[in-house]
Amino acid sequence: MKWIKRGFLFGIIIFISFASFGFGEVKMDEEELFAKSFDIIGAEFLEEDINFGGAILKKWIDMTEMRKLGEELKNEVGIKGEKFDGNIFYPELKVDCYSVEEIEEDGFNQLTIYGLNDNGYSTVIILSSYKDGDKGTGETNLFIDMVISEECDQIQEIKEKTKEIFTKLNGEAEITTCITGTISGKLSRNETENKISTILKELDGKNVETYLDENLVSSSIYTPYIDKYIYTGNKKMNYNIAMRYNEYEDKTYVWIGIPIITIGY
Secondary structure (H helix, E strand, O other), X not given: OHHHHHHHHHXXXXXXXXXXXXXXXXXXXXHHHHHHHHHHHOOXXXXXXXXXXXXXXXXXXXXXXXXXXXHHHHHHHOOOOEEOOOOOOXXXXXXXXXXXXXXXXXXXXXXXXXEEOOOOOEEEEEEEEEEEOOOOEEEEEEEEEEEEOOOOOOHHHHHHHHHHHHHHOOOOOEEEEEEEEEEEOOOOHHHHHHHHHHHHHHOOOXXXXXXXXXXXXXXEEEOOOOOOEEEEOOEEEOEEEEEEEEOOOOEEEEXXXXXXXXXXX
């Protein structure tokens, strides 16, 4: 269910957030920034989630056309194996299979493909198409979510290759990246806030918004080291960090998203 939730959350957040993106060159390489942040926090890498999203067609497409496009995209991103008989795919099984979920409603179609790509990375493709019956217009969007569960030196190559898929479809991909790590044991609230304060200082950042509860601290930050941004209210943000203690594992989980965390935490 975590996998389903991740894909659903990805589609919703990306669709809403990208409308507010600013554009420009990244002043600091994202992987360098993640490494710097984890070094400050003292966290160990767990996984990296890369999300791509954008409009590819200025029209609505029916399910027949969507299935055809979905098959092409499945091959393009390297999802392999036989179709799994069911709508739920568990990436931890590490088997050569994939599953497909379809939603077909009046004026709205969605096709979701879950599987593992050639590198063994859990991958989700979401095609979403709608039409406005009154105006006679429509749009089709593509979202690709890839989870890398090992430290990898080819992240930039993966990003460029996936962006090319959008380019071939006359679209442009916006990208968000989220990294997850862990720290052994439970940090005190003071320790957690000090770590985030140190990151703020190192990135010349400004705290835009903070959320606190018993076990969670989440901060939305704006840093000049990154040119792209989204808005929260009327304020810019481009770096999101959250830390939560898991008592069952006796670990503190750390999530960092650029410009926002797009997975459940």
